[in-house]
Amino acid sequence: MTGWREWGRLAPFLRPYRGRLAVVFAISLVSTALGLVQPYLSALLVDRALIGRDMEALWQIAGAMIAATVIGYAVNIAASWRYVRLSAAMLFDIRAALLAHLQTLSPRFHGGFRLGDLVSRLNTDVGEVQRVAADTLLAAIGNVFFLIGCAGMMAWLDWRLFLVGTLLVPVSTLLFLRLQSRLTAATRAMRERSADLSSLVVDQVMGMRTIVALGGEGEARARFGRANDGFVAAMLRMQIASFLSGALPGTVMAAATAAVVLYGGARIIGGEISVGTLVAFMAYHARLMSPVQTLAGLVGSVVTARVSLGRLFELFDTPPEVAERADAAAMGPVARGIELSGVAVAHGRGPVLSDLDLFIPAGGMTAILGPSGAGKSTLADLIARNLDPDAGTVRVDGRDVRDLRLADLRREVLLVDQTPWLFHDSVAANIVFGLDAVDDAAMTAAIHAAGLNTLIARLPEGLATRVGERGLALSAGERQRVALARAMLRRPSVLILDEPSSALDSATEALVAQRLRAVLPAATLIVITHKPALAALADRVVTIEGGRARLAALDAAA
Structure with a gap:
């Protein structure tokens, strides 16, 4: 996105607070006055009190x-306190809306989007917007009011001096606008390199055991060094652009001050x-x-926040693959079954499922077998509607x-x-x-089951x-059992278990399977597994071969 449209897109988040924002702006006007x-009191001090000896x-x-x-x-404190509270509430609304939107995006999005980049946008970019909204924007508004007031008082005191003093303001403004476009590009590049670095850190922290096991510490440090060097170089380019955006317009305005001193002194x-x-x-x-100089100095913060807003709205603009229709109908427990007709799904690396036809009757236990990559987990996502099929x-x-x-549906x-x-x-x-x-x-029944x-x-x-971060204080099998208890407590009419016992021993697996049916006697159970022993407990066994449409329905007893 280009330009300043990002700020305009904040309007829906500002609208609920417009009354309270008007109060803050009114207080800012009082502070400006x-x-x-x-300065006017200074004129009275010199002419009336000192020269007049009064x-x-x-x-x-x-x-x-x-x-x-x-x-x-006192007025400034009141305005700042009220505005900080308002900006915090507005930024909470933005963060909550973004999280809600991310929850609507499919596994394909979350599987392809870098986790570090996502965390960077949710933390760094939202934090940057909050900082600017809480501090910079209020300062900018106050300075704009003050700039207009100063210009009016100068014109009232002496219009000739006013023309001399403001002659170079357009030049300063044009420089400001020219340089801010460069600053925008430099800031965005810095944000992207920061996201690269964050993604690498997340990747290396989560893969720490693998790095150590493979003796890859040196390569990991080298990769981190290259990413850090890219970030530092981009940050330095942004800092130079930010300095020039403030320094050059400020230098032009300093020349205007010198002209006022010369012309005003000559008139005295x-x-x-x-x-x-x-x-x-x-x-x-x-x-x-x-x-003028403050606004020029604030441009770095404002442009950085604008880039951050653009990165946030890129996420908002990512359409959900799964959307609820306006006239969507209510549904109760599944009574007859689940049917897939002519279903095809591709994940960017080619077709995963192609022209798939399958019927899963209600009330029974269906085991889904097949090699890795055959599309079994994709099938589960389709039934739970985490994905919509590309066809079918x-x-x-x-x-x-x-x-x-x-x-x-998800209940x-x-x-x-x-x-x-x-x-x-x-x-x-x-x-x-x-x-x-x-x-x-x-709760007791779910824990027991x-x-x-x-x-x-x-x-x-x-x-x-x-349970620790990501549940790592527990073993893999214990984490699976906690998840099973969580599922059974909800008593769904269809329960899909994707490799539910991969970390369980055979005895525990059989025990859990028996208790599962006892807790959910009427539920439709769909078990995705590589284990023939677990599949043997099913009423029907469906084999997906090669991730394509070749299906074989077998009698479990056979």
Whole structure:
């Protein structure tokens, strides 16, 4: 995205707060007015109190200066406090909306998007927008108000001096606009190199054991060094562009100050204006310089935030592959079965499923067999509607899943992945995650069915024991059992288990399978497995060969 459209796209997030923002801007106007009083008081101090030798006026002007300063500080504090609260609320809305949008994106998106880049956008880019929204934008608005006020007071004091003092402002502004486009490009390049570095760090941290096992420490350091060098070079280019964006316009404005001193001094000598008028004018001109230079200095922060906004809106602009129709119908428990007709799916590396026809009857246990890469997990994602097929139709009880409410579908059809994700929380919190209320008896039954009793008994704090980052304080088999308990607690009418017992021994696997059917006696169970022993427990066995359409339905008893 180019230009300043990113800021315009914030309008939906600003709209709920427009009344409170108007109050903040009103307070900022009061603060600006108080700031504009001070230079005029300087003119009165020189002409009336000092040259006029008026002691009473001296006291009055000194008191007015103190009052204006104190009230100005109080007003600024009030405006800043209210604005920081508002900006924090608005940025929370943006972050929450972005997370909600990411939850609608398919496994294909999350499988192809770099995790480090995603984390960089959610943390660094949102943080940058929040910093600018909380500090820079309020400062920019205040400085714009002050700039307009100073220009008005200068023109009121002496229009000839005003023309001299502002003659070079257009030149400074043109320089500012020319340089900010370069700064935008440099900032975006820096953000991209930062994302590269973040992705590499995440990749190396998550693959630490592999790096050490393969003796690849040197190569890992070299890769990190190259990525860091690229980031530092991009950051230095951005810093140079940022410095020039502030320094060159500021230098031009300094020349304007020198012109005011020469012309104003000549007019005092000629008796055309008073000393107080020039003193006040110089004070206003100095304050005119301040907002101009401040705005030039703020350009780096604003452009950086604009780039960050662009990166965030790139995520917002990624369309979800799975979207609920406006007229989506409600659904209840699956009663007849699931049918896939002419289904084809490709993941960018070629077709995974092609012209697939399959019917899974309700109430039974169907085992899905096939070699790695045959499309078994893709089949599970289609049934749970994490993906939509590129061609063909998936139906539940005769209705296209695209015509059903997503919340209803995912309540009735639950997928447990081969590598389940556990949050850095307690065992209990992981089991009940997403549920508003949990019956103790149901919790106990789910824990028993998943074979977790022995584990919980030996944990130091029982169910309150934290499972560690990604659940790594538990073994792979224990993580799978926690995920199974989580699934059984929800009592779906269709439960899809993707390699549910890959980390379980045979005895535990058989025990869990038996208890699973006891807890969900009427549910449709779909088990994706490589284990013939687990498939032998199924009512039907379906084999997917080569990830294509060649299917063989076999009688489990045979």
